[in-house]
Each structure stands twice: as C-alpha cells, then as structure tokens.
Amino acid sequence: MEETEEIEVLGSEPIYKGKIFDLSIYDIRHGELEYKREIIEHNGSVVIVPVFDDGTVGMVRQYRYAAGKFLLEIPAGTIEKDENIELAARRELEEELGVTASSFTKLTEFYVSPGFLTEKMYVYLATGLIETAQNLDEDEILSIERYSFPKLFEMIRNGEIEDAKTMCGIMLAGARLEVRF
Amino acid sequence: MEETEEIEVLGSEPIYKGKIFDLSIYDIRHGELEYKREIIEHNGSVVIVPVFDDGTVGMVRQYRYAAGKFLLEIPAGTIEKDENIELAARRELEEELGVTASSFTKLTEFYVSPGFLTEKMYVYLATGLIETAQNLDEDEILSIERYSFPKLFEMIRNGEIEDAKTMCGIMLAGARLEVRF
Numbered sequence: 536m537e538e539t540e541e542i543e544v545l546g547s548e549p550i551y552k553g554k555i556f557d558l559s560i561y562d563i564r565h566g567e568l569e570y571k572r573e574i575i576e577h578n579g580s581v582v583i584v585p586v587f588d589d590g591t592v593g594m595v596r597q598y599r600y601a602a603g604k605f606l607l608e609i610p611a612g613t614i615e616k617d618e619n620i621e622l623a624a625r626r627e628l629e630e631e632l633g634v635t636a637s638s639f640t641k642l643t644e645f646y647v648s649p650g651f652l653t654e655k656m657y658v659y660l661a662t663g664l665i666e667t668a669q670n671l672d673e674d675e676i677l678s679i680e681r682y683s684f685p686k687l688f689e690m691i692r693n694g695e696i697e698d699a700k701t702m703c704g705i706m707l708a709g710a711r712l713e714v715r716f
Numbered sequence: 717m718e719e720t721e722e723i724e725v726l727g728s729e730p731i732y733k734g735k736i737f738d739l740s741i742y743d744i745r746h747g748e749l750e751y752k753r754e755i756i757e758h759n760g761s762v763v764i765v766p767v768f769d770d771g772t773v774g775m776v777r778q779y780r781y782a783a784g785k786f787l788l789e790i791p792a793g794t795i796e797k798d799e800n801i802e803l804a805a806r807r808e809l810e811e812e813l814g815v816t817a818s819s820f821t822k823l824t825e826f827y828v829s830p831g832f833l834t835e836k837m838y839v840y841l842a843t844g845l846i847e848t849a850q851n852l853d854e855d856e857i858l859s860i861e862r863y864s865f866p867k868l869f870e871m872i873r874n875g876e877i878e879d880a881k882t883m884c885g886i887m888l889a890g891a892r893l894e895v896r897f
Contacts, residue, residue, distance in 0.1 A: 553754045570855045573734045599830040645880040647828040649780040674751045699826040699880045
C-alpha cells in the first residue's frame with residue numbers, strides 16, 4: 536500500500552466503557568480498502584524516575600494481575616481526565632513513594648503498544664526529593680525499594696526488571712545524569 | 717496492604733473476544749478485600765532489532781491508528797496461538813523487512829502496560845541478514861528505513877522515536893554490540 540494514500544477513520548463502535556480504558560472498533564478507509572481495527576482507548580500515564588540525593592532510584596514492587604506476579608517498576612499511574620500531566624506525575628510520586636520533588640524534568644514520551652492501544656506514557660526525572668507520606672489506594676499492593684544505577688543496569692541485563700517503561704526510564708535517566716548504561 | 721497476604725483470582729467474566737486481544741473482568745480476593753480488575757488478554761509479541769553488516773538497523777515506518785500517525789519502529793508482531801516464539805520473530809522479520817537472519821539472539825522480554833494488559837514482548841537481536849522479499853498483510857501500511865546506532869540514539873533523545881519497545885530494543889542491542897547509548 537502507498538503511505539501517501541488518504542487514511543480516514545469513518546466511525547467507531549463503542550464496545551465497552553471501563554474504569555481504566557474504553558474499547559472501540561474503528562471503521563477505516565484507506566485508499567480503496569476498508570477494514571476494522573480494535574482499539575483500546577486510554578487517557579495516558581505518567582512515569583517517574585525518582586533519584587534520591589544518595590544516587591539511588593526509588594522503585595515500587597507491586598502485584599500485577601496481568602502478569603500474575605510482583606514486578607519491580609518505577610512509580611507510574613494513569614492520568615485522570617483533564618488532569619495536568621506534570622501535576623499527575625507529582626501526585627503519583629507522592630502517593631506511591633511518599634516523596635515530593637524540588638526538580639521535575641521531562642525525559643521522554645512514548646507509546647507502549649501502538650498497534651491497538653492509545654496509551655502514551657510521559658516520563659519525568661525527579662530530583663531534590665523530600666519525604667512526606669505514602670498514600671495508596673486500598674487495593675494497591677506495593678512496597679518501596681531503592682537501588683543504585685549500576686545495580687539497576689545489572690537487573691535490566693539479567694531480566695530481574697521486566698517492564699518496558701522502567702527499562703526506558705532508567706536508561707534515559709542514567710544517560711541524563713551521565714551514569715551510562 | 718501486606719504483600720504476603722494471599723492473592724486469589726476467584727473468577728473472570730469474558731466481555732469481548734477479539735482478533736488481537738480479549739477483554740475480561742477478573743474478580744479478585746486479597747486478604748479481606750474483594751475487587752475487580754479489567755484485563756486485556758493478549759498472546760504476546762515478538763520484537764526484532766535487525767542489524768545489517770554495515771551496522772545500520774532496519775526499521776519500519778508504519779501508520780498506527782491508536783497514535784493517529786506514522787511511527788518509526790523496529791519490526792514487531794503478534795505471536796500466533798501455539799506459535800514458537802523465535803519462529804514468530806523470524807516470520808515477522810521476513811514479512812515486514814524482507815530479510816532472514818543467520819543469527820538470532822534473545823535480548824530481553826518485558827511487559828508494556830502490566831496494570832491491565834497481559835501482553836509480553838520478546839526482543840531479539842538479528843544479524844547476518846540476507847534479503848528475501850517483503851510480504852505484508854494487505855492492510856499493513858509500512859515502509860523500510862535504515863539508520864546507524866548513533867543516529868538512532870539521537871532520535872531517541874530528540875523524540876523522533878516515540879515507541880517504548882523500539883527505545884528499549886535499540887539501547888539493549890547497542891549495549892550488546894558495544895555501541896553505547
């Protein structure tokens with residue numbers, strides 16, 4: 536197919552309205568071809584690499600039903616409707632890790648499964664951390680751990696970290712702070 | 717909540733059976749708490765970093781309805797039911813890029829949105845590439861481009877690459893080939 540042909544979404548059929556995402560089926564016309572695509576519509580997420588003054592990164596170990604086990608990740612959460620993205624990142628950092636940050640720097644943004652999922656993740660580096668208090672939802676199962684960058688790089692290489700946003704965030708924050716992977 | 721308490725999935729209600737994924741609602745008991753989780757069930761994906769003998773990486777620029785635009789990514793695709801994972805990676809590499817590889821090395825595996833999506837991605841480094849012929853599905857809109865690692869690192873830093881699996885795959889392949897990010 537020629538990528539210069541016009542692509543048009545003719546309409547979409549809502550299948551499910553959920554708490555975290557909606558599901559719709561898009562009707563697409565592309566040149567002379569018409570087809571359908573199943574799309575999960577998600578409001579996007581914030582991801583934070585929180586680096587303490589001693590150089591360690593604050594991580595959360597959390598039970599994930601979709602994985603069927605605990606995963607070690609950097610703090611993250613869903614952006615609420617109409618919420619400012621950086622404020623969402625600050626909120627999640629305080630809720631999950633119990634810290635505020637004097638400095639927030641945008642590292643990157645990315646899609647995680649763009650074949651069918653609209654979710655985009657916005658990744659921040661947080662430094663100048665000050666401890667306040669953790670404030671979890673009652674159904675969150677989460678403990679805090681702290682690791683140095685060299686240890687995290689080792690855990691990326693040996694498979695102990697198995698979450699894409701965490702790998703990307705750690706490698707990009709390391710490069711920004713000149714602790715190269 | 718204590719993470720040592722027993723977590724039990726009591727059952728699940730199927731909501732939608734799709735082509736690429738299914739949607740179910742899980743009923744969960746965790747200690748004295750019971751709650752529901754919306755879960756997208758996906759068979760997993762393969763991701764390939766194909767490095768040509770001249771050191772360039774084969775990429776695909778592809779229209780993504782979930783993003784509403786073209787994204788530059790490394791080759792990837794869904795694992796079919798009961799399909800061997802490495803064979804799925806070899807199939808996708810040949811279909812999308814039109815090459816076979818004499819060497820396939822597993823780099824990593826990761827979840828991409830483990831809060832609600834079971835999709836796991838399996839990432840391979842492919843070298844010793846031999847050109848055959850591209851073989852796309854008729855609804856795939858995709859062109860091939862090749863970039864050096866330093867150029868790809870620059871495109872990760874400046875936001876031209878905005879796909880998590882591509883960022884992770886490029887950074888890990890670079891480290892493996894000693895072309896450091």
